[in-house]
Amino acid sequence: MSNPNHPSVDQSDRVVPYNLRQSGRTPVEMLISTRVRKSPFWHLSHEAGCWRATVYNRIYHPRGYIRPEDGGAMVEYEALVNRVTMWNVAVERQIRVKGPDAEAFTDYVITRDATKIEPGNGKYAILCNEKGGVLNDPVLLRLAEDEFWFSISDSDLLLWLQGVNVSKKYDVIIDEIDVCPVQIQGPLSEDLMAKLAGEELREIPYYGLMETNIGGADVVISQTGFTGEKGYEIYVRDAHENAELVWNSVLEAGEEFGLMVIAPAHHRRIAAGILSWGQDLDHETSPFQVNLSYQVPRNKEADYIGKEELERQRAVIDAGDFPFKMRMVGLTLGGKEITDYAPDFWLIADTDGNDMGYVTSPWWSPELNTNIALGWVPWTSSEVGTKLQVRLPDEFSETSGVAVDGEVVDIPFRKSVTPNIREVKKEEGLDYAE
Known part of the structure; x- marks a missing residue:
């Protein structure tokens, strides 16, 4: 048995x-304790009605605002697909790679081609280990020629990146920065964001970036999200000082659009x-086991971690077999x-x-x-x-x-x-x- x-x-x-x-x-x-980090949006989420949470990247992660007796998660879903919503996603910790070798280092740790990301733009990327296993799938933002932000999913990417560079010795600084995002998602998100950031926001392409000020706080805005709906992310600089300024500004501007604070959808x-x-x-x-095979390029000449194994796996698949x-x-x-x-x-x-x-x-x-x-x-x-x-x-x-x-x-x-x-x-x- x-x-x-x-x-x-x-x-x-x-x-x-x-x-x-x-x-x-x-x-x-x-248990709520100092063992897990409270983000600078945590108390604001509680004020907005958060009644349950999980842990993600060692940070408390809101996972419900509308209680089951009031309709639960499907009420939040209706707000997302019909109006506009705000999410506390400070759990997407921001890992910065900055320095003269920032592009070369980033190109070595991601499977896609970092040299094709122009400053002011981003990509969805994956990082793999030498066995081809997916270590993280961040949104990768390029703020400048010498600066990338990894907006990470739920794994210790900071430690991996720092560990890689112990032997590689690229001329970069790798650290976590005091930047926390909120997501603004839904069909009315563009109108709300234009009200907050100006009409030029409407010109941001998918995965494009815009640096501006909201509520007196410096922010970076990207047209990205976790939904398939129209949406944006607001990355709040100096978040422990500025979180409330941005959060409250979004709430106030969002009233006319029926904004609802919800959990990640x-x-x-x-x-x-x-x-x-x-x-x-x-x-x-492996990315070939899930719908991430497109993240393994056929034409990237530069070396990257996992390249040899991933290309071996692809060759098996191209030959009509499956290595898993x-x-x-x-x-x-x-x-x-x-x-x-x-x-x-x-x-x-x-x-x-x-x-x-x-x-x-x-x-x-x-x-x-x-x-x-x-x-x-x-x-x-x-x-x-x-x-x-x-x-x-x-x-x-x-x-x-x-x-x-x-x-x-x-x-x-x-x-x-x-x-x-x-x-x-x-x-x-x-x-x-x-």
């Missing part, structure tokens, strides 16, 4: 398997096929409407009932009128149209103890308002981006 922590799902691609025990919503209260990012590091992938995941047992796919599935975060990696079975994979990110899609999810299945069962079953907890199952039907589908689940580079390159018939 298999161990419930590690059932009969083939995780031989991994050194440390995911814990697949189905323990449910364990009734444990989060995982329901919308799933529909857009946007991954969450630590939930959908980690340092043992498991692959991430998009899923549609039955059951009751999944309108909250999953407490476990729910098991996926084949149509004969044999467990073979697990769900990482599920949610209800009102637009598609179905539950959608990202999940891991064997490569041999990853073709679009493959039928399968998902073992949902009683909270969401149609019949207690009976798995619901599911199907492998293409990602994204629906077209983004602001298509990301993956979607753009797919439309162009390319499988990589520079």
